[in-house]
Amino acid sequence: xxxxxxxxxxxxxxxxxxQVNLSIQKGSIYGLIGSNGAGKTTLIKLxxxxxxxESGEITVEGQPVFENISLxxxxxxxxxxxxxxxxxxxxxMARFYKNIYPTWSxxxxxxxAELFEVNLSKKIHTFSKGWQRQIAFILALSSNPEILILxxxxxxxxxxxxxxxxxxLINDVAEREMTILISSHNLREIxxxxxxxxIIHKGKLIIQKELDDLKANVQKVQVAYKDGLPKxxxxxxxxxxxxxxxxxxxxxxxxxxxxxxxxxRQTNPVIFDLLPLTLEEIFIYEMGDIGYAIxxxxx
Numbered sequence: 001x002x003x004x005x006x007x008x009x010x011x012x013x014x015x016x017x018x019q020v021n022l023s024i025q026k027g028s029i030y031g032l033i034g035s036n037g038a039g040k041t042t043l044i045k046l047x048x049x050x051x052x053x054e055s056g057e058i059t060v061e062g063q064p065v066f067e068n069i070s071l072x073x074x075x076x077x078x079x080x081x082x083x084x085x086x087x088x089x090x091x092x093m094a095r096f097y098k099n100i101y102p103t104w105s106x107x108x109x110x111x112x113a114e115l116f117e118v119n120l121s122k123k124i125h126t127f128s129k130g131w132q133r134q135i136a137f138i139l140a141l142s143s144n145p146e147i148l149i150l151x152x153x154x155x156x157x158x159x160x161x162x163x164x165x166x167x168x169l170i171n172d173v174a175e176r177e178m179t180i181l182i183s184s185h186n187l188r189e190i191x192x193x194x195x196x197x198x199i200i201h202k203g204k205l206i207i208q209k210e211l212d213d214l215k216a217n218v219q220k221v222q223v224a225y226k227d228g229l230p231k232x233x234x235x236x237x238x239x240x241x242x243x244x245x246x247x248x249x250x251x252x253x254x255x256x257x258x259x260x261x262x263x264x265r266q267t268n269p270v271i272f273d274l275l276p277l278t279l280e281e282i283f284i285y286e287m288g289d290i291g292y293a294i295x296x297x298x299x
Contacts, residue, residue, distance in 0.1 A: 007056030
């Protein structure tokens with residue numbers, strides 16, 4: 001289990017992470033989302049042991065992360081811009097990681113290189129951004145880490161490669177109980193693969209839930225009435241958003257689906273539908289509810 005207890009990190013008087021409490025269970029895929037500058041990358045680097053917190057505790061299976069060599073041999077971090085040693089080939093980088101990770105699998109490395117059709121003797125810096133990210137995944141998965149930390153992991157990958165990567169990640173979680181933390185602006189990718197979600201804003205973790213529970217607590221409703229909207233209807237609902245499209249009202253409401261449906265049906269609507277809600281919509285309305293202006297946040 002990964003734990004953060006009251007963790008804070010400051011840069012030049014700017015508090016990037018502010019008293020965060022976070023818990024990630026072994027074998028889960030945790031998606032970290034938030035606005036630009038919310039503290040996602042700082043939080044990830046704290047968990048990876050790159051940064052040291054000013055206050056609070058960060059542990060994996062009860063052990064502190066920072067400067068813990070034996071623990072870091074179980075963790076692999078792919079940043080938003082993967083880093084490789086200057087002028088190294090993929091084969092040379094593989095030799096480098098083989099000396100760092102005791103769980104390295106040479107057999108798996110060659111299988112993955114064949115799957116992604118990578119030229120192992122070509123210098124990595126000559127590859128495109130997308131190819132470099134594929135190489136980063138090959139090296140990471142060949143290391144067989146217990147914890148994989150990813151920052152914008154699918155950036156630059158085409159749809160076919162994205163599907164390959166997702167399948168490999170899901171298989172490792174299922175077969176080895178690998179734990180994955182993903183930070184991304186692409187909420188559709190997060191929704192496809194993650195089972196837990198954390199929303200960070202201005203350095204604070206404002207929501208942390210299972211994805212299914214998060215979706216179950218926010219409802220998208222469309223209704224229409226013969227004689228107009230009943231005045232008392234909205235007084236009893238926790239409304240996050242409303243708009244009118246012709247004679248149809250669209251509401252985003254926080255609360256239990258059955259309770260909301262019961263209240264609306266009592267007002268005898270002509271049309272009443274509960275619509276599916278995406279993680280992207282939940283993020284927009286939850287962030288809007290705390291006063292954040294949503295502009296060009298979602299990819």
